[in-house]
Amino acid sequence: MYLSRVKINDQNRRLLKDLNHAGAYHNWVEHCFPEEIEQQKRLRHLWRIDYLSGERYLLVLSENKPDLRQMEKYGVPGTAMTKDYSKFLDNLTTGMPYQFRFTGNPVHRVAPADGGRSKTYPHVTVAQQMEWLSDRSELNGFKLHEFNVVNRQKVMLRHHNSRPVKLSCVSFEGMLEITDLNKFKAALINGIGREKSYGMGLLTVIPYRG
Structure with a gap:
Protein backbone atom coordinates (compact mmCIF):
# COMPACT_ATOMS: atom_id res chain seq x y z
CA MET A 1 0.00 0.00 0.00
CA TYR A 2 1.10 3.57 -0.73
CA LEU A 3 0.03 6.89 0.74
CA SER A 4 0.63 9.85 -1.56
CA ARG A 5 -0.13 13.54 -1.59
CA VAL A 6 0.23 16.68 -3.68
CA LYS A 7 -0.52 20.34 -3.02
CA ILE A 8 -3.43 21.44 -5.21
CA ASN A 9 -2.56 24.38 -7.44
CA ASP A 10 -5.25 26.79 -6.30
CA GLN A 11 -3.41 29.69 -7.93
CA ASN A 12 -4.03 28.38 -11.45
CA ARG A 13 -7.61 29.33 -12.30
CA ARG A 14 -7.43 27.66 -15.70
CA LEU A 15 -6.70 24.30 -14.10
CA LEU A 16 -9.30 24.78 -11.37
CA LYS A 17 -12.04 25.13 -13.97
CA ASP A 18 -11.65 21.40 -14.62
CA LEU A 19 -12.03 20.53 -10.93
CA ASN A 20 -15.60 21.74 -10.60
CA HIS A 21 -17.16 18.67 -8.96
CA ALA A 22 -16.26 15.49 -7.06
CA GLY A 23 -16.33 13.35 -10.20
CA ALA A 24 -13.57 15.48 -11.73
CA TYR A 25 -11.33 14.83 -8.73
CA HIS A 26 -12.15 11.12 -9.02
CA ASN A 27 -11.09 11.22 -12.67
CA TRP A 28 -7.84 12.96 -11.71
CA VAL A 29 -7.09 10.24 -9.15
CA GLU A 30 -7.85 7.42 -11.59
CA HIS A 31 -5.49 8.86 -14.20
CA CYS A 32 -2.66 8.82 -11.65
CA PHE A 33 -2.52 5.06 -12.34
CA PRO A 34 -1.99 4.79 -16.12
CA GLU A 35 -0.78 1.17 -15.97
CA GLU A 36 -4.02 0.11 -14.30
CA ILE A 37 -5.97 1.87 -17.05
CA GLU A 38 -3.92 0.15 -19.76
CA GLN A 39 -4.50 -3.24 -18.11
CA GLN A 40 -8.19 -2.41 -17.57
CA LYS A 41 -7.88 -2.93 -13.83
CA ARG A 42 -10.41 -1.21 -11.56
CA LEU A 43 -8.64 -1.06 -8.22
CA ARG A 44 -10.10 1.10 -5.47
CA HIS A 45 -8.19 4.28 -4.66
CA LEU A 46 -9.24 6.07 -1.51
CA TRP A 47 -8.70 9.81 -1.52
CA ARG A 48 -9.69 13.03 0.20
CA ILE A 49 -8.91 16.73 0.24
CA ASP A 50 -6.96 17.89 3.30
CA TYR A 51 -6.50 21.48 4.49
CA LEU A 52 -3.06 22.15 5.97
CA SER A 53 -1.85 25.65 6.90
CA GLY A 54 -4.33 27.23 4.55
CA GLU A 55 -3.36 25.04 1.58
CA ARG A 56 -5.34 22.22 -0.03
CA TYR A 57 -3.77 18.81 -0.58
CA LEU A 58 -4.96 15.74 -2.45
CA LEU A 59 -4.27 12.64 -0.36
CA VAL A 60 -4.45 9.20 -2.05
CA LEU A 61 -4.22 5.68 -0.61
CA SER A 62 -3.56 3.01 -3.22
CA GLU A 63 -2.31 -0.53 -3.73
CA ASN A 64 0.15 0.59 -6.42
CA LYS A 65 2.42 3.63 -6.67
CA PRO A 66 0.81 6.53 -8.52
CA ASP A 67 2.47 8.39 -11.38
CA LEU A 68 3.67 11.55 -9.61
CA ARG A 69 3.65 13.50 -12.87
CA GLN A 70 -0.06 12.78 -13.22
CA MET A 71 -0.59 13.78 -9.60
CA GLU A 72 0.91 17.16 -10.44
CA LYS A 73 -1.47 17.71 -13.36
CA TYR A 74 -3.57 19.89 -11.06
CA GLY A 75 -0.93 20.18 -8.37
CA VAL A 76 1.96 22.49 -7.60
CA PRO A 77 5.06 21.20 -9.45
CA GLY A 78 7.51 19.44 -7.17
CA THR A 79 5.05 18.80 -4.32
CA ALA A 80 3.90 15.27 -5.20
CA MET A 81 5.30 12.56 -2.93
CA THR A 82 4.54 8.98 -1.99
CA LYS A 83 5.59 6.62 0.80
CA ASP A 84 5.27 2.93 1.53
CA TYR A 85 2.23 2.63 3.80
CA SER A 86 2.66 -1.09 4.45
CA LYS A 87 5.47 -0.49 6.94
CA PHE A 88 3.26 1.89 8.89
CA LEU A 89 0.41 -0.65 8.94
CA ASP A 90 2.75 -3.33 10.24
CA ASN A 91 3.73 -1.13 13.21
Missing part, protein backbone atom coordinates in the same frame (compact mmCIF):
# COMPACT_ATOMS: atom_id res chain seq x y z
CA LEU A 92 0.19 -0.39 14.42
CA THR A 93 -0.43 -1.59 17.98
CA THR A 94 -3.61 -2.54 19.80
CA GLY A 95 -4.36 -0.40 22.84
CA MET A 96 -2.15 2.52 21.81
CA PRO A 97 -3.64 6.02 21.33
CA TYR A 98 -3.61 7.57 17.87
CA GLN A 99 -4.64 10.91 16.48
CA PHE A 100 -6.97 10.47 13.53
CA ARG A 101 -8.44 12.37 10.63
CA PHE A 102 -11.41 11.05 8.71
CA THR A 103 -13.70 12.41 6.01
CA GLY A 104 -16.96 10.57 5.48
CA ASN A 105 -20.51 10.69 4.17
CA PRO A 106 -22.79 10.34 7.24
CA VAL A 107 -26.15 9.10 6.00
CA HIS A 108 -29.04 6.93 7.13
CA ARG A 109 -31.73 4.92 5.39
CA VAL A 110 -35.43 5.47 5.97
CA ALA A 111 -38.09 2.97 4.93
CA PRO A 112 -41.37 4.55 3.78
CA ALA A 113 -44.54 3.79 5.70
CA ASP A 114 -46.07 2.03 2.69
CA GLY A 115 -43.31 -0.57 2.73
CA GLY A 116 -41.60 0.60 -0.47
CA ARG A 117 -37.89 0.87 -1.12
CA SER A 118 -35.94 2.72 1.60
CA LYS A 119 -34.19 5.98 0.73
CA THR A 120 -30.89 7.42 1.87
CA TYR A 121 -30.76 10.78 3.64
CA PRO A 122 -27.80 12.72 5.07
CA HIS A 123 -27.42 13.37 8.76
CA VAL A 124 -27.68 17.13 9.15
CA THR A 125 -26.66 18.01 12.70
CA VAL A 126 -23.21 17.76 14.24
CA ALA A 127 -24.59 15.49 16.97
CA GLN A 128 -26.08 13.11 14.38
CA GLN A 129 -22.85 13.06 12.40
CA MET A 130 -20.73 12.33 15.46
CA GLU A 131 -23.11 9.55 16.51
CA TRP A 132 -22.85 8.09 13.00
CA LEU A 133 -19.08 7.76 13.37
CA SER A 134 -19.37 6.43 16.92
CA ASP A 135 -21.76 3.73 15.74
CA ARG A 136 -19.14 2.48 13.28
CA SER A 137 -16.14 2.47 15.60
CA GLU A 138 -16.48 -0.98 17.18
CA LEU A 139 -17.32 -2.59 13.82
CA ASN A 140 -14.09 -1.16 12.42
CA GLY A 141 -11.84 -2.13 15.33
CA PHE A 142 -11.40 1.09 17.28
CA LYS A 143 -12.73 3.06 20.24
CA LEU A 144 -13.18 6.81 20.01
CA HIS A 145 -12.00 9.14 22.75
CA GLU A 146 -12.08 12.90 22.12
CA PHE A 147 -13.16 13.88 18.62
CA ASN A 148 -14.90 16.71 16.81
CA VAL A 149 -16.37 17.68 13.47
CA VAL A 150 -13.87 20.09 11.90
CA ASN A 151 -15.48 20.69 8.52
CA ARG A 152 -18.92 20.22 6.95
CA GLN A 153 -19.80 20.92 3.35
CA LYS A 154 -21.88 19.84 0.38
CA VAL A 155 -19.86 18.69 -2.62
CA MET A 156 -21.31 18.67 -6.11
CA LEU A 157 -21.31 15.48 -8.17
CA ARG A 158 -22.24 15.42 -11.84
CA HIS A 159 -22.96 12.27 -13.84
CA HIS A 160 -23.42 12.12 -17.59
CA ASN A 161 -27.03 12.63 -18.70
CA SER A 162 -28.32 13.07 -15.15
CA ARG A 163 -29.02 15.91 -12.79
CA PRO A 164 -26.18 16.95 -10.45
CA VAL A 165 -26.48 15.91 -6.82
CA LYS A 166 -24.95 17.26 -3.63
CA LEU A 167 -23.14 14.89 -1.27
CA SER A 168 -22.74 15.54 2.43
CA CYS A 169 -19.01 15.62 3.22
CA VAL A 170 -17.97 15.77 6.89
CA SER A 171 -14.45 15.75 8.34
CA PHE A 172 -13.60 14.57 11.85
CA GLU A 173 -10.45 14.81 13.94
CA GLY A 174 -9.62 13.44 17.37
CA MET A 175 -8.21 10.53 19.33
CA LEU A 176 -8.87 6.81 19.02
CA GLU A 177 -7.61 3.53 20.41
CA ILE A 178 -7.23 0.37 18.36
CA THR A 179 -9.27 -2.51 19.80
CA ASP A 180 -9.13 -5.06 16.97
CA LEU A 181 -6.04 -4.81 14.79
CA ASN A 182 -7.36 -6.83 11.84
CA LYS A 183 -10.62 -4.92 11.63
CA PHE A 184 -8.80 -1.62 12.01
CA LYS A 185 -6.31 -2.35 9.24
CA ALA A 186 -9.22 -3.35 6.98
CA ALA A 187 -10.90 -0.02 7.75
CA LEU A 188 -7.74 1.89 6.87
CA ILE A 189 -7.27 0.01 3.59
CA ASN A 190 -10.90 -0.27 2.46
CA GLY A 191 -12.39 2.90 3.93
CA ILE A 192 -15.54 3.51 5.95
CA GLY A 193 -18.99 4.40 4.68
CA ARG A 194 -20.34 5.42 1.29
CA GLU A 195 -19.13 7.53 -1.65
CA LYS A 196 -15.55 6.27 -1.46
CA SER A 197 -14.96 7.13 -5.10
CA TYR A 198 -15.75 10.76 -4.40
CA GLY A 199 -13.40 11.80 -1.64
CA MET A 200 -14.90 10.07 1.37
CA GLY A 201 -14.10 7.03 3.52
CA LEU A 202 -10.36 7.56 4.04
CA LEU A 203 -9.23 7.24 7.67
CA THR A 204 -5.65 8.12 8.59
CA VAL A 205 -3.86 8.01 11.95
CA ILE A 206 -0.58 9.05 13.51
CA PRO A 207 0.79 7.96 16.91
CA TYR A 208 -0.16 10.27 19.76
CA ARG A 209 2.93 12.05 21.10
CA GLY A 210 1.37 13.66 24.18
